[in-house]
Amino acid sequence: MTQGDVKHIGVFASVRFRLTIWYLLVFGSLLVLFCSFIHAALARELQARVDRSLSDSIATVASVLAGEVEENHGDIRAGSSEALEEVKLPNTYIAVVLDGKVIAADPPELQDLGDAAEAVTRASSAGGQPSMTTMKVLGPAGARLAVMDVEVGGKVCTLAAAHPLGDVAAQLGLIRRIFFLALPGALLIAGLGGFLIARKSLAPVVAMSEQAERIGASNLHQRFDIQNKTDELGRLALVFNELLSRLDCSFKGMRQFMADASHELRTPLSIVRGEADIALSQERSAGEYRAALEIIQDEAARLSSIVEDMLELARADAGERPLNRSRFYVNDVVEECCRSMHVLSATKGVGLEMNPSSDVSIIGDEDLVRRMLMNLLDNAIKYTPAGGSISIRIEPRPNAMGPDMAGGPAAVEIEISDTGIGVPAELAGQVFERFYRGARARTEHPRGTGLGLAIARWIAESHGGSIMVRSPSGSGSTFTITLPAELD
Numbered sequence: 001m002t003q004g005d006v007k008h009i010g011v012f013a014s015v016r017f018r019l020t021i022w023y024l025l026v027f028g029s030l031l032v033l034f035c036s037f038i039h040a041a042l043a044r045e046l047q048a049r050v051d052r053s054l055s056d057s058i059a060t061v062a063s064v065l066a067g068e069v070e071e072n073h074g075d076i077r078a079g080s081s082e083a084l085e086e087v088k089l090p091n092t093y094i095a096v097v098l099d100g101k102v103i104a105a106d107p108p109e110l111q112d113l114g115d116a117a118e119a120v121t122r123a124s125s126a127g128g129q130p131s132m133t134t135m136k137v138l139g140p141a142g143a144r145l146a147v148m149d150v151e152v153g154g155k156v157c158t159l160a161a162a163h164p165l166g167d168v169a170a171q172l173g174l175i176r177r178i179f180f181l182a183l184p185g186a187l188l189i190a191g192l193g194g195f196l197i198a199r200k201s202l203a204p205v206v207a208m209s210e211q212a213e214r215i216g217a218s219n220l221h222q223r224f225d226i227q228n229k230t231d232e233l234g235r236l237a238l239v240f241n242e243l244l245s246r247l248d249c250s251f252k253g254m255r256q257f258m259a260d261a262s263h264e265l266r267t268p269l270s271i272v273r274g275e276a277d278i279a280l281s282q283e284r285s286a287g288e289y290r291a292a293l294e295i296i297q298d299e300a301a302r303l304s305s306i307v308e309d310m311l312e313l314a315r316a317d318a319g320e321r322p323l324n325r326s327r328f329y330v331n332d333v334v335e336e337c338c339r340s341m342h343v344l345s346a347t348k349g350v351g352l353e354m355n356p357s358s359d360v361s362i363i364g365d366e367d368l369v370r371r372m373l374m375n376l377l378d379n380a381i382k383y384t385p386a387g388g389s390i391s392i393r394i395e396p397r398p399n400a401m402g403p404d405m406a407g408g409p410a411a412v413e414i415e416i417s418d419t420g421i422g423v424p425a426e427l428a429g430q431v432f433e434r435f436y437r438g439a440r441a442r443t444e445h446p447r448g449t450g451l452g453l454a455i456a457r458w459i460a461e462s463h464g465g466s467i468m469v470r471s472p473s474g475s476g477s478t479f480t481i482t483l484p485a486e487l488d
Helices: 003-009 015-071 076-086 108-112 114-122 166-214 232-281 286-317 330-348 366-382 439-444 452-462
Strands: 093-098 101-106 131-135 143-152 155-164 325-329 351-354 361-365 389-397 411-418 466-470 477-484
Touching: 015 076, 015 093, 015 143, 015 155, 015 166, 076 093, 076 101, 076 155, 166 232, 232 286, 286 452, 325 330, 325 366, 330 351, 330 366, 330 389, 330 411, 361 366, 361 477, 366 389, 366 411, 366 452, 366 477, 452 466, 452 477
Parallel strands: 351 389
Antiparallel strands: 093 101, 093 155, 131 143, 143 155, 325 361, 389 411, 411 477, 466 477
């Protein structure tokens, strides 16, 4: 998908938009919960304030009522009327109930409230404290009613104080309207702020995507700009830069491989074509045709060897060459390889000797191990002049529990030493690269492919082992192969 396609999708499908929506949902939910909590807390506080006012009002009326009844010589009705005339409480309705009937009320209209009177007669108080209840009277919002029994003039009468909840409802309604008006504005501001924050936070990602879009096979050397290496995006850029470095190395290796492969294949192909052109340019004798065909056959065999080695390495790189695991004796395989290469070494006049070894078994791919050893022996014979020698030594490594403990060796070392041309110390790490051949090797053995040691290293590493070369004096080489006894 190109950058134009991304822009064509629109802002609604972008990560910034989705982050903003999620931010709004979370922030809006928290804001609604906060507003609901504030509304509920304010409603409880207003009701508690009304209840405290009613409690104070009843206590005041009870005190005045006791004094007025005493002044009227125990006349509860007269004392109640005078007490209510004396006590005037704003926005509060007072009633005195005796024997289930309202005997005094302020305002007087409260006497006509049958529901209030019935509620007052049903209510009770405990411990001299008023009991509170809410009634659907005195307005659409109802009223808060406080009831308390008092003893005056030798009788128990009930005092009731009611406070209409209209003002409380009006205050809560105002708060709700403020919330309803402020909530959309807060969400709008939060949405814009969230979008800007998301846009600023994702700006490095957008810049990285634009940089990545410009990076191709021809400019893999470019890297992402890193503003802050300690945050998540900085670490992501570092990871991408490391990935680009590996890709760059892989592309360089691939290009070098293709160049080396083309170079190695060009020579035998040129020879085959040249011999064919010469043979077909004019009539030749049978001997000349035969000589040309023999050259073509040799170069075709070389081409076939190069192609097979390249395919083997390609399958190994793609993970399509599984190991056929089995238990076998390394010393037997080494002896077989020595017998197979003895004719070649004897023909060249190079001595080939295997040091005695006890039976050492490992688990691995016997065919691959045999091929690795054949490649190394062929390489040693090829670069060892006549009169030289090659020796092979097998050395088991003791188990971590000790050589006398059960379980056998932890690993086995195979050393192949020769008295050949040697490997310069600075080139010891390059001889295992594909198609690498030193200048002296190209001069003395131009028909080599440069893949034998690369295949040997792959076989050793695929078994969880390693292979290394040392040539301290520059004359003669020792290749050391280390293979674990048990394959992971």
